[in-house]
Amino acid sequence: MRTRSFAFLATCFGAAACGPGLPGNFEGFGDIGEDTDEDTDEDTDDDVGTLDDTGPEPDPSCVDVQLPSQETVVWTDFFDGSHGDDVVAVCGDEGPDYVMTWRAPSQRTYNLVFFPEFGAQLQVHAGAGCGGSFLGCGSSQFPSTFQLDAEAGEEFTFIVNASTSDDFFELDIAPAPDPGLCPFGEIDTLPFSTAGNTSGEGFSFASSCGGLAAPDHAYLFEAPFSGTYRFDTQGSSYDTMLHVFEGSCEQATLLACNDDELDSLDSIIELELAAGQEVTVVVDGYGASSGTYQLHAQFLDSVPEPPACDATALASQETIGVTWSSIESVDDSFAGCSNFTGERRFTWVAPTAGFYDVSLDAGTNPAALALFPEGCEGSFTCEVSTGEAEQVVSMAAGQALFVVAEWQPEVVEAVNLTIAPAESGLGCGEALPSMVPIAIEGTTGSAGNDFEGSCSENPAPEREFWWVAPATGSYRISTNGSAYDTLLYVRDGGCEGSELACNDDSGGDLSSQVNLALQAGQVISIFVDGFQGSGTFELHIDAL
Structure with missing residues (x-):
């Protein structure tokens, strides 16, 4: 019978961060490094990771299995009461436990993912054996996760505590994901x-x-x-x-x-x-x-038929509007954007080249707006909204736009369709032509440091540009050929839009690159930033 180790008890008993409520440490499952300890006492141990790791030497006699020292490990096993209760349970109820040790093959961050069949808990200790310094609990959701920063050759102990008399589990160990380039x-x-x-x-x-x-x-x-x-x-x-x-x-x-x-x-x-x-x-x-x-x-469903091409012609002027009642519908020939029963169709010819804002305001009624810049049987973009659907489209002088306005007539209200020149500054910074390919040169020297991307680590000046996708598809935005260590991030819409991508040092060099799937007419803001400094850059936009 293995001897139970109580060495950890004196170190962590009563500390709130030692319990199963410890937050997860894996992106997508919990917030890395975020302290959720809300205790108001005077305890100076604010987080388990700050505990002194100079405790007693681990006791190897409690170990059930030594996992292979590999970058990726997938281990499954079953254990019951015959394993004994040899380790003090910190991350769950007392019960049978299963003890594994593992030696990190390289210096890097590893992710642990733990799949218990009946609710067992995972706790992680430093060293090879029981009694080593406590590092934390797996996250409380299923599957349980934990992120581990390891030195090459460093040893760890993973303890599974069963909340019942027995349990079946799987433990996966893998290097933390390299975000790489997406999409493939x-x-x-x-x-x-x-x-x-x-x-x-x-x-x-x-x-x-x-x-x-x-x-x-x-x-x-x-x-x-x-x-x-x-x-x-x-x-x-x-x-x-x-x-x-x-x-x-x-x-x-x-x-x-x-x-x-x-x-x-x-x-x-x-x-x-x-x-x-x-x-x-x-x-x-x-x-x-x-x-x-x-x-x-x-x-799996039936492909919607294209809309009927008969439509009301609108005057070819830069600003045009039309209003009708929500109970007035021509027919319902198109279901590609929504299943709303109200529908009207229009054609409009752009008098001058530029960006135009097309909006459908149905009041409190749901609305859907489909734009066909290549004709009624061509490709289209779709926007569905609870009240006002709006899109920005790039038009050449004399280009015809086919518009399908749809709404669900829940309330009798006015429905308004408006086409007008888009306001300047749709995006952030300088406008780029709505075309591909694009290749420009510039410098971030003397530029301001007003924005940061999710992959930014050090403050550096940046330049901002905005661009409208000329067609639905995938695009590559890169700083290939730049003279310094660039960093690139893209936001949807304007300066404060949601981030679509962020990249630093793509392809093993100091340039940056992101691939994005965009809709025709979608406005994005592009930020050319630096890792630590500034310099001369090249910005490229290409269709994939």
Whole structure:
């Protein structure tokens, strides 16, 4: 029988940060480094990570297994009362425990992901054995996560405390994700099929289904219609996993994930998307699995018919407006942007080249606005709103715009369609022409330091530019060829818009690069910043 170690008890008993409420330490599952200890006492131990790590030597006699000293480890096991209760439970209830040690093979940050079957808790200690300094608890949500900063050769002990008499668990260890470049590709047609290989790629995404220890590929997709979409990996050569996240190359909001559908190693996701909704579809692997995959996408509903091309012609003037009652509808021929029952169609010819603001105000009624800059049977952009739908479109002199105005007549109110020149300064800083490719030179010398991106580490002057995407598609924005260590971030809309991407030192050099999926007419603000200083830069925008 192993001897129980009480060495930790004197160090951490009564400290609020030692309990299971310790926040998670993995991006997407908890806030890294954020202290949520709300105690009002005089205790100077504000966070577990500040505890003195010069405590007693760890006792190796309690160890159940020594994990391989590898960059990625996936360990599963079952334990019960026969293992004994040899370690004081800090991160859960007292019960049987299972003790693992692991030696970090290199100096880096590692992510731990813990999947218990019946609610066991994970606690992490320094050293190889029981009694080493306590480092923290896994996060309280499922799966439980923890981030570990390790030196090469440093040893750690992972203790699983069962809240019942027995439990089955999986522990994944993997290097913290290198965000790398996203997307790997784009789903630009339906139905869609492609093949790829994740072996040797970066670890960029994970979700509640797993995937932390496996490399992945991310694909951007913008739903052309409202309805049900299916994504699957049927035909892949390894145990795949799928995640779908809201937005472009973000993993803050998980829409769906799947592993091993229909008693196979393939993954299938079916979910509802709105027309124009942007998502990131990620091909991942179970555990640390990687290999050759196939990704398929299809629209499961009937493809909406294009709108009837008969329309009311509006006067070709820079500012034009038309008003009607919400109970006045011509017909309902188009369902590609919304399923609203009210519909009217218009054509308008731009008298001069420039940016135009097209808005549909339906009062308190839901509204949807579809713009067809290439004619009624061409591609379109869609905006759905609870009251006012609005888009900015770049037009050439004499170019015709086909407009479909839709609304749901819940209340009898006036509906207003307005087309007018867009206000200057739609974005931040200097305007760039709405075209590709773009290549400009400049300097950040003597520029102000007014903004920072999420990947900024040191204050540096920056230059701001804004640009309107000329067509729906994927674009690469880079500072290749710059003379100093640049940093690049992009925001949606103006100066204070939400960040779409941030990158520093792409491709192993000091330039920066981001890939974005944008809608036709979408305004973005581009910030050319520096890692520590300023200098001469090149800014490039290219279509992918």
